Amino acid sequence: MSEKLVLSGNHAAAHACKGARVQVIAAYPITPQSPATELLSRFVETGQLNAKYVCVESEHSAMTVCIAASSTGARTFTATSANGLALMHEQLHWAAGARLPIVMACVNRAVAAPWNVWTDNQDSISQRDTGWIQLYCEDNQEIYDTILQAYKIAEQIYCPVMVCYDGYILSHTLMPVEIIDQNAIDEFLPPFKPYVTLDPDDPKVLNLVTFPWIRHDHPHIEKFGGYPEIRYKLQQTLRSSFDVIERVDKEFGEKFDRQYGIFKEYMCDEADYIILAMGSLASEATVAAEILYEEGYTVGVLSLKLFRPFPAKQLATFAKQSAASTFIVIDRNLSYGYEGALCTDFKAALYTHHVQKNVHGYLLGIGGRDVNVDQIMEIVHKSRKAIEAGQLDKETEWINIMK
Amino acid sequence: MSKKLLPRDLPEEELIYPGTRACAGCSFALAYRFALKALGRRTIACTPASCSTVHAGMYPVTSLQIPMLNTAFESTAAALSGIRAALDILGKKDITVLGWAGDGGTVDIGIQALSGAAERETDMIYVCYDNEAYMNTGVQRSGATPYGAFTTTTPTGKRQKRKNMPAIMAAHGVPYVATANPSYPIDLYLKFKKAKEEFKGKTRYIHIIAPCPPGWGFDQSDTIRIGRLATQCGIWPLYELIEGKLVLSKVTRDLVEGKTKRKPVKEYFRAQTRFRTLSDEDIQKIQKEIDRQFETYKSL
Ligand SMILES: Cc1ncc(C[n+]2csc(CCOP(=O)(O)OP(=O)(O)O)c2C)c(N)n1
Ligand code: SF4
Ligand SMILES: [Mg+2]
Numbered sequence: 001m002s003e004k005l006v007l008s009g010n011h012a013a014a015h016a017c018k019g020a021r022v023q024v025i026a027a028y029p030i031t032p033q034s035p036a037t038e039l040l041s042r043f044v045e046t047g048q049l050n051a052k053y054v055c056v057e058s059e060h061s062a063m064t065v066c067i068a069a070s071s072t073g074a075r076t077f078t079a080t081s082a083n084g085l086a087l088m089h090e091q092l093h094w095a096a097g098a099r100l101p102i103v104m105a106c107v108n109r110a111v112a113a114p115w116n117v118w119t120d121n122q123d124s125i126s127q128r129d130t131g132w133i134q135l136y137c138e139d140n141q142e143i144y145d146t147i148l149q150a151y152k153i154a155e156q157i158y159c160p161v162m163v164c165y166d167g168y169i170l171s172h173t174l175m176p177v178e179i180i181d182q183n184a185i186d187e188f189l190p191p192f193k194p195y196v197t198l199d200p201d202d203p204k205v206l207n208l209v210t211f212p213w214i215r216h217d218h219p220h221i222e223k224f225g226g227y228p229e230i231r232y233k234l235q236q237t238l239r240s241s242f243d244v245i246e247r248v249d250k251e252f253g254e255k256f257d258r259q260y261g262i263f264k265e266y267m268c269d270e271a272d273y274i275i276l277a278m279g280s281l282a283s284e285a286t287v288a289a290e291i292l293y294e295e296g297y298t299v300g301v302l303s304l305k306l307f308r309p310f311p312a313k314q315l316a317t318f319a320k321q322s323a324a325s326t327f328i329v330i331d332r333n334l335s336y337g338y339e340g341a342l343c344t345d346f347k348a349a350l351y352t353h354h355v356q357k358n359v360h361g362y363l364l365g366i367g368g369r370d371v372n373v374d375q376i377m378e379i380v381h382k383s384r385k386a387i388e389a390g391q392l393d394k395e396t397e398w399i400n401i402m403k
Numbered sequence: 404m405s406k407k408l409l410p411r412d413l414p415e416e417e418l419i420y421p422g423t424r425a426c427a428g429c430s431f432a433l434a435y436r437f438a439l440k441a442l443g444r445r446t447i448a449c450t451p452a453s454c455s456t457v458h459a460g461m462y463p464v465t466s467l468q469i470p471m472l473n474t475a476f477e478s479t480a481a482a483l484s485g486i487r488a489a490l491d492i493l494g495k496k497d498i499t500v501l502g503w504a505g506d507g508g509t510v511d512i513g514i515q516a517l518s519g520a521a522e523r524e525t526d527m528i529y530v531c532y533d534n535e536a537y538m539n540t541g542v543q544r545s546g547a548t549p550y551g552a553f554t555t556t557t558p559t560g561k562r563q564k565r566k567n568m569p570a571i572m573a574a575h576g577v578p579y580v581a582t583a584n585p586s587y588p589i590d591l592y593l594k595f596k597k598a599k600e601e602f603k604g605k606t607r608y609i610h611i612i613a614p615c616p617p618g619w620g621f622d623q624s625d626t627i628r629i630g631r632l633a634t635q636c637g638i639w640p641l642y643e644l645i646e647g648k649l650v651l652s653k654v655t656r657d658l659v660e661g662k663t664k665r666k667p668v669k670e671y672f673r674a675q676t677r678f679r680t681l682s683d684e685d686i687q688k689i690q691k692e693i694d695r696q697f698e699t700y701k702s703l
Contacts, residue, residue: 023492024485052488057519061481064474064516068449068485071472074492090475198470198486200445200498207473210462218464226462 007177009170010036012140016147018049019185023074026054026065030084031117032167033107059084063091070100073197079105085123096131101154109167110367118368119167121333125341134308136278137165140175152248166280238309268300276302277330288376316353326358339396361396423466425458428623431532431613434585441595446499452476453505477512479504480520483527502529506547507537521575528607534615542618551681560680572608573644579607580644586630612639620676636666637693659700
């Protein structure tokens with residue numbers, strides 16, 4: 001029997017791990033992630049979850065434990081935020097390069113210096129090039145559902161998945177969450193079948209030094225190539241994973257009546273302006289869109305769930321078919337010295353697929369500064385006025401900042 | 404033990420095949436062979452970035468006959484915790500989890516992960532093979548490089564002493580800590596056997612001196628001799644720390660009891676070019692320290 005509990009985002013994540021029958025958990029405390037892993041340790045210690053909880057001494061070790069345990073054949077989980085994620089960086093590359101289906105929660109938080117515990121996406125966006133799939137959530141039910149989906153995706157294509165949700169706004173806010181019946185989860189998510197394992201009965205050495213070239217002195221390697229081929233396969237797998245990601249989501253939808261897609265459209269049909277954003281920021285934008293509609297402006301919202309692999313073609317196709325003249329990209333992250341990461345990627349997607357739209361980038365809510373509907377409405381009006389004034393080269397603008 | 408064990412009495416099966424990528428005369432490669440003879444096939448090993456990464460071979464060819472996980476430089480002991488956790492939850496029993504890390508990967512960059520794993524009482528045998536520098540990257544100084552040694556980052560000789568890692572591990576409450584030397588393969592073999600059998604399920608730490616011909620500056624045919632000298636002059640005493648209690652191994656005990664004569668440290672230093680800038684004065688000082696150390700052993 002499924003049941004409805006009122007849970008914080010962190011506790012929703014922990015319940016999802018329990019449902020997924022995670023076998024090895026390793027984590028290190030950091031705000032605002034800690035309640036997720038605290039609850040998991042309670043599940044383990046009280047026998048509600050048959051797993052090993054390794055209290056590591058750092059996030060680097062947390063990811064290492066996941067890597068080693070996954071290489072030994074266990075389903076693994078960790079969660080972290082901000083500086084903790086940054087400390088894991090080396091091992092994030094390792095996990096993806098070794099093709100390990102680790103799932104982690106990134107409870108989004110600003111990265112120091114200076115210290116700041118509030119939310120933005122700088123932590124996970126800074127890890128976008130490590131080969132992890134990145135999924136962003138809008139509410140606590142979505143966190144729960146996405147973690148369950150993440151295991152199914154990861155274990156089909158042997159790639160790690162990062163499930164991202166905003167610190168405090170989701171991690172510490174209570175919402176009703178439907179906890180799915182264990183038998184139904186088991187039906188959806190079969191036990192983990194590792195691709196290779198560390199096994200004395202079938203000994204293999206993993207992650208050996210691999211040459212840049214294709215070795216011609218050994219029959220085996222001619223078939224498998226060198227380091228670039230291994231990396232090429234990772235890229236190919238990620239670029240062709242959209243099908244799997246959508247299929248898993250569809251199956252989840254059929255079974256449990258909730259489906260998310262790789263992006264969600266809201267009031268986009270007739271919109272002149274479409275806001276593109278991720279996570280809770282996108283939810284906030286839907287409220288702004290409704291108010292603007294009342295005021296006579298047609299504004300839609302596109303909430304991007306899947307940031308890596310980047311669904312460039314899907315977004316470009318959507319843009320092409322849309323009547324909107326202008327896309328407003330609101331980033332809660334910044335590639336310092338340029339602009340928000342989503343803005344850059346979206347523009348590149350349109351260019352690649354020969355779709356011409358106005359794209360205006362905005363930065364909002366960096367370091368957890370409150371985001372409200374008025375600011376989002378202000379953004380839309382700024383863009384509208386720029387377009388009406390014929391200004392075609394609008395650069396990214398930082399909103400609600402003391403200049 | 405009644406009958407004296409000889410190298411020919413050890414298991415014949417080799418778990419490391421010839422043709423490793425280690426240099427000729429590499430001593431840790433030898434230690435590894437003897438260690439695996441004691442541990443057997445049901446072992447999962449893990450190695451960080453180091454000469455032992457290279458030793459294992461290049462994809463897809465390996466010399467190792469046991470499963471091994473290459474892991475990031477600072478992460479060996481955490482990886483051992485991860486392997487063990489997975490084996491436990493999967494119900495796989497009777498597998499030895501072995502870390503095989505260099506001195507840099509142990510006393511420097513990996514010390515945090517090792518300290519954590521020891522404190523968690525991880526069921527593992529962690530080995531530091533100590534060639535007293537970062538050899539893989541071209542002989543740079545490590546926290547285990549001894550006073551006076553030339554490395555490429557101490558071009559006039561290191562000015563500081565090395566860390567006492569076995570003592571650090573014993574201070575963690577690790578129940579079995581031992582030193583070993585590939586020039587004394589039976590002693591080494593027996594320590595691994597003891598670690599595996601008598602301290603099963605516990606954290607075990609074995610610190611092995613690993614003379615390195617190119618890094619230390621001696622001929623590759625002299626590896627065994629240099630290793631012996633290290634112990635015979637008292638620089639590398641062989642002992643166990645069992646539940647923190649010091650137990651001298653026979654070779655060192657014989658030196659303490661005067662059954663065999665301790666060699667002057669000068670002989671050890673002058674046999675290697677890395678100590679070329681070490682003055683006679685310094686050598687005398689070190690000699691005095693070793694003498695004092697052996698006096699304390701006497702009072703045991
Ligand atoms: C994080 C990180 N920093 C630096 C290196 C470069 N590196 C690889 S091996 C090595 C030295 C290894 O020294 P040690 O642990 O003593 O093993 P040895 O090579 O001497 O056997 C270094 C510095 C690395 N691989 N990873
Ligand atoms: S450099 Fe030294 S430790 Fe490394 S493989 Fe060669 S002999 Fe062995
Ligand atoms: Mg070394």
